[in-house]
Amino acid sequence: MAKHAKKLMLVLTMALGCIQPAKAAATGMDLQQWCSAGNDGSIDGTKCFIYMLGFINGLSLAADGKVWCLPGNLTVGQSMLIVQKWMRDNPEELHQRAGIIAERAMLNAYACKKRVR
Numbered sequence: 001m002a003k004h005a006k007k008l009m010l011v012l013t014m015a016l017g018c019i020q021p022a023k024a025a026a027t028g029m030d031l032q033q034w035c036s037a038g039n040d041g042s043i044d045g046t047k048c049f050i051y052m053l054g055f056i057n058g059l060s061l062a063a064d065g066k067v068w069c070l071p072g073n074l075t076v077g078q079s080m081l082i083v084q085k086w087m088r089d090n091p092e093e094l095h096q097r098a099g100i101i102a103e104r105a106m107l108n109a110y111a112c113k114k115r116v117r
Contacts, residue, residue, distance in 0.1 A: 025097045025098070027098060028087060028098060028101040031083065034047040034048035049080065055102045068106070079102075082109045083102050086108060
């Protein structure tokens with residue numbers, strides 16, 4: 001029993017040592033770092049893919065045809081490229097939160113056109 005307790009304590013100590021304090025929300029600089037890897041299977045590339053997947057899914061749920069006119073066949077890879085281009089074109093904005101960066105890029109690409117009546 002004592003042997004198992006020592007192993008358990010060692011595992012718990014190692015696990016607790018890996019815990020890092022919560023970081024502030026990701027910024028455009030973080031998003032740029034992640035997305036510059038592309039969708040190459042690296043950790044950063046995967047972070048970008050997962051971030052954009054969640055962002056696009058949330059955006060498509062919120063899109064009611066008033067502001068966002070997302071194409072039905074929009075892919076995560078395409079959204080990654082759109083955000084990367086916007087970040088390259090607007091480096092002065094990269095201090096903003098990642099969600100704001102992604103929102104501005106996607107709104108720039110897919111804002112609904114005003115309908116003429």
